[in-house]
Amino acid sequence: MRKHVFLRIVGDLSSNDNYFTQRVDAAYKEGIFPLAKCTTAMRMLAYGVAADAVNEYIKIGGTTALECLRRFCKGVIQLYEHEYLRAPTQDDLQRILHVSEMRGFPGMIGSIDCMHWEWKNCPTAWEGTLNDINVLDRSPVFDDVEQGNTPRVKFFLNQRPYDMAYYLADGIYPSYPTFVKSIRLPQSEPDKLFAKYQEGCRKDIERAFGVLQARFKIIREPARMWDIADLAIIMRSCIILHNMIVEDERDTYAQHWTDYDQSEASGSSTPQPFSTEVLPVFANHMRARSELRDSKVHHELQADLVNTHMGKIRDVPKLKRL
Template identity: 80%
Template sequence: MADINKTRVSNLGANNRSPVFDDVEQGKAPSVNFFVNQRPYNMAYYLADGIYPSYPTFVKSIRLPQSEPDKLFAKFQEGCRKDIERAFGVLQARFKIIREPARLWDIADLGIIMRSCIILHNMIVEDERDSYSQRWTDFEQSGESGSSAPQPYSTEVLPAFANHVRARSEFRDPNVHQELQADLVKHIWTKFGMFRD
């Protein structure tokens, strides 16, 4: 999945009160353009677990995978989703406000709180970075980082009502969900399948 822009990869967890979920459902999500297996896609997607609907914006794992490509996809999807959950756990450990119940908060306020905590966390990490910057430099020079150049993407917000209706319809299309998942399975198998034991 390294070729696919990681800024699009996020986890919504089990909370449908997520501002991201609301923005996507209302057609306010960023517009992105990317290719998987030479097929174009124009909708950001989020790694999700099985409780989410089969919408193109939610890439879920494959329940009881049978084929080797499906098993490898499930391993990558679940691993990436767990990394994101761990990152959220770091924020919860650092900021008490994130651990507290949020049902009574306004969605816009929750978004501001989360962004503020992420910014504060990044400021703290940057401040502490001097203590381990040499180890990171050594790691990057060894060529083990595995990072790839980020792919360009557009963040244009859909302005007109007609676009809103179209986006909402596309957002709920289970066929596009299955096409994207199948393309991701093929992509991961092509990229990483030959290195399996």
């Protein structure tokens, strides 16, 4: 991250946590400077080094370095979680939906996938393998959907109405209306075209995980921490810091996303309006669960998207051979 972002974090932590202030002990000896504590934590996150390795550069012992890391991660979560780890607002959702429409997937709000983080010190009794389905069952991603606390997105595909936003996913996920999967071994031209676009758009989540692991090497290598709670706060703080970096460097990126706001990108100056009203809590919780897991709607949505992509290809004028 750039220097002013790091100094902002150091200043906020110093103002809100007495641990990140320079104190004097009973022998009137000055303690560790707050900048050194934050630098220790950032080096452990960015380079994935052991706690003892920091002593060579900042002259802080291993036990103190681990305490700096824990307090730093907890402080980052407490200070910035509400801003950099929140659900999309109404404006964010509208922008995402319009961008998704330009990419050929109306109603899509992103991609979903599972990133694996190996645990080096995993106890033998807890040893096991978690795949995307296990993680999904434990995840609170769709809890708000079942409880009716999220906006219901209304859009049309081939004159068929849909009222639930969806994610692009790979083949391991179940056939729910909230997931649009690729077609395995496509045979027809429409299926091949749909699989090409779906897999191309789904690479966004793979790139996001790749950038996250490149910036914070601690989550790319086997985790050395013993406590599950420590692993959780490290992962959450890395995601928050990543979002802070993205926000700070957004102006330096190529204007990729803004191109979709221009009418030339889609060939139409009237983008499809999306309704994102928040409905009251469902009177019947089981009905909400059945809607979320309706495989029939999943297959209908996939078929409509296949036809939509083929319709766009037909509308493109063919080039004449010279």
